[in-house]
Amino acid sequence: MARNETNESRCEMSLTLKMTTKLLLGVAAACLVALPLCAQKIEPMTAEETNLRNVGTPGHPGNNAAVDMPAPPHKIIGNLYFVGTTVHCNYLIVTPQGDILINTGYEHTWPMTQASIEKLGFKVSDIKIILGSHAHIDHQEADAMVKQLTGAPVEVMDKDVPMLQKLTPGGKPHPVDKILHDGDTVSLGGSSWVAHLTGGHTPGCTTWTSKIADGGKTYNVVIMCGGGATGKLVDNPQYPTVVDDFHHTFAFLKTVPCDIPLGSHTDHYNENEKYEVWVKNPNGPNPFIDPTGCAIEAGNWEAVFNDLLAKQMKAAGGAGPSASN
Numbered sequence: 641m642a643r644n645e646t647n648e649s650r651c652e653m654s655l656t657l658k659m660t661t662k663l664l665l666g667v668a669a670a671c672l673v674a675l676p677l678c679a680q681k682i683e684p685m686t687a688e689e690t691n692l693r694n695v696g697t698p699g700h701p702g703n704n705a706a707v708d709m710p711a712p713p714h715k716i717i718g719n720l721y722f723v724g725t726t727v728h729c730n731y732l733i734v735t736p737q738g739d740i741l742i743n744t745g746y747e748h749t750w751p752m753t754q755a756s757i758e759k760l761g762f763k764v765s766d767i768k769i770i771l772g773s774h775a776h777i778d779h780q781e782a783d784a785m786v787k788q789l790t791g792a793p794v795e796v797m798d799k800d801v802p803m804l805q806k807l808t809p810g811g812k813p814h815p816v817d818k819i820l821h822d823g824d825t826v827s828l829g830g831s832s833w834v835a836h837l838t839g840g841h842t843p844g845c846t847t848w849t850s851k852i853a854d855g856g857k858t859y860n861v862v863i864m865c866g867g868g869a870t871g872k873l874v875d876n877p878q879y880p881t882v883v884d885d886f887h888h889t890f891a892f893l894k895t896v897p898c899d900i901p902l903g904s905h906t907d908h909y910n911e912n913e914k915y916e917v918w919v920k921n922p923n924g925p926n927p928f929i930d931p932t933g934c935a936i937e938a939g940n941w942e943a944v945f946n947d948l949l950a951k952q953m954k955a956a957g958g959a960g961p962s963a964s965n
Contacts, residue, residue: 680913682901682933682940687947690940693907694868708749713756714915716928717859717900718852719831723756725749726912728778729904731863732757733850735829738768741792742833742848742863743904744782747809769828770794771835773865773904774842775803784812793817795826797837800844820846838892839885840945841866847889849896860897862934866904867893867941874952886945893938901933909933 708725724730730753733740767790772780783794795818807814822837838847845865852861901909914927
């Protein structure tokens with residue numbers, strides 16, 4: 641009798657496990673179905689969550705762990721391609737008259753970008769213009785190296801020139817072949833990109849915008865420079881306008897026409913997650929189309945800025961500029 645009861649119990653337990661497994665598989669399947677619709681989208685975060693994301697990203701300067709890994713190169717939309725790493729974003733714009741490269745990255749990660757360009761079937765020698773997002777080593781250290789390889793001029797925002805001139809890896813002077821100003825347009829082979837001064841992260845932090853046609857539609861593409869607030873915000877003699885610049889940047893990113901938000905780090909717009917969605921459903925909607933992304937990411941960065949500014953004002957005795965509204 642005891643043995644029969646034990647067998648019955650085991651059967652009931654087995655049935656329960658099977659039902660639970662089926663339920664979990666059903667939930668997992670439902671999540672996969674929903675993934676293209678919501679999971680990869682940029683979501684609002686608190687200041688703490690955004691800080692954790694930034695500092696916790698492998699290879700991000702915040703934690704000094706340069707562990708970029710090769711990432712699959714791929715088309716984003718139209719003639720715009722991702723050729724960066726798992727952490728840092730480099731973009732190739734392909735035109736009939738040659739190509740534009742936005743961000744060269746570190747010198748030690750350049751071989752990954754070169755391999756990505758070649759894997760897509762393009763040639764590094766076809767790069768005719770080198771642009772950048774901002775004057776930090778993880779985005780523009782390799783400018784001189786890539787210019788040596790391609791002969792392409794390096795065009796930079798005016799207010800980032802002093803910082804860029806300090807980037808001299810291996811003693812190579814940083815090239816500055818053309819100085820850009822807020823609102824300038826860089827054009828090549830029918831492709832045009834507008835340089836927007838969105839300072840704060842650096843004085844010359846540059847957000848790039850373009851209209852790109854794909855599948856009979858035209859999309860507003862925005863490569864956000866970055867709105868991460870670090871360092872001294874209150875009474876900063878080296879950067880006295882830093883707070884006003886951040887205010888301007890957040891306001892701009894919240895209002896700029898933005899169908900496809902991109903950034904200088906992959907976590908700025910969930911590059912890796914969106915690519916995985918596309919791989920799983922290549923014939924589905926383009927996951928990089930995320931119309932609310934720019935405004936939401938601006939809000940995420942703004943929360944960090946307001947938090948840091950409030951702390952620094954308190955430490956300074958309450959004197960200082962106001963936080964964002």
